[in-house]
Every structure is written in structure tokens, then in C-alpha cells.
Amino acid sequence: MSPSDGEQRASLIVGSELRELPRVSAWVHDWAESQRLPARLAQHLDLCSTEVVTNIMSYACGDGAQHILLRLGWQGEDVALEVEDEGSEFDPRQVPEPAPATSLQDARIGGWGIPIVRRFSDGLRYRHQDGRNCLTLLFRASAP
Structure with a gap:
């Protein structure tokens, strides 16, 4: 599996309200379809994005609204x-x-949520930069 000729990178900004979750899911599935990813990989992306974003909305936002930035793309x-x-x-x-x-x-x-993300992704990277949490989840496109 390798990147298709379609849009190889995509980004989405959502607010910190749980009502944004269906938008995240639809965005993930649209990108996965444009990249011709296997259905199982698309499901793993959806599950993990939902878990991560839900945790941010539930625990990191406190009382103040904030924006959450998501990006999907290929790394090799x-x-x-x-x-x-x-x-x-x-x-x-x-x-x-x-x-x-x-x-x-x-x-x-x-x-x-975090154990689920560990189980359904193939790698996690984290850094804190410029006052922002930056989490990267990796998924092997060639995984069985």
C-alpha cells in the first residue's frame, strides 16, 4: 500500500464540543477512501481519532473552549x-x-481510551511544543 494520486495530506480543525465527533469520523473516512485504504485500517483510524479527540475534549479543555487540529497523511x-x-x-x-x-x-x-489507542495503532510519538500537545499515531498501511 502506498499513497494514491489523490490528496495525500488533509487537515481539520474542530472545537472542543463532543458534537464535533461525527465530523471527525466523516473526515477520517473520507480521507481513507480517497487513499484507497483497507476498511480495517480506516476503522482503526476512526476509533483512535475518536478516542484521542474525546479525551482531549473531556480532560484537556477544562472550562475554556479550544481548537483541536488533526492532520492525516503519509510518512513513508x-x-x-x-x-x-x-x-x-x-x-x-x-x-x-x-x-x-x-x-x-x-x-x-x-x-x-489510551490502551485502545495503543492496541489499534502501530506507534505513538509525543512532543510538547509552543504550549501545544502534539501526538502522532502511526498505522502500517501494509499491516494484515
Whole structure:
């Protein structure tokens, strides 16, 4: 799999309201279709973008509205999803994996977004620059 002749990079700016999530999903699917990505990869991109953006909206925005910038593009043979926000510095790579529940009563509700992103992406990069969190998720386009 390699970039198609269509638009190889795309960007989207959304507000910090949860009602923006369908717009993010539609944008991801439109780009994936323009790049002729396999349906499974498009689903992984959608799931991970939704998790990351939801976490930003729920935890990083506080009481103030902010904008979240998303970019999709190719980095070599990988698809890169870049997400930038103005929230407090937060490196999701430093979050420990939640302990598995030993019973249904002990099962934790919530806190599974970052493990989901780790599971369905092939790499995470993070930097904090100019007061912005910059998270890049990588997806192998050639993955089975």
C-alpha cells in the first residue's frame, strides 16, 4: 500500500464540543477512501481519532473552549494521524496500562481510551511544543 494520486495530506480543525465527533469520523473516512485504504485500517483510524479527540475534549479543555487540529497523511509507507491541542502538557505514552480486573465487580469503568489507542495503532510519538500537545499515531498501511 502506498499513497494514491489523490490528496495525500488533509487537515481539520474542530472545537472542543463532543458534537464535533461525527465530523471527525466523516473526515477520517473520507480521507481513507480517497487513499484507497483497507476498511480495517480506516476503522482503526476512526476509533483512535475518536478516542484521542474525546479525551482531549473531556480532560484537556477544562472550562475554556479550544481548537483541536488533526492532520492525516503519509510518512513513508505509514499513515500518520497528528493531533494537536492547547491543553495542559500530557504525554499518553507515560500512562500505565490498567490492571486487569479479577472479577466483574472489580472491573473498572473508563480509563480504556489510551490502551485502545495503543492496541489499534502501530506507534505513538509525543512532543510538547509552543504550549501545544502534539501526538502522532502511526498505522502500517501494509499491516494484515
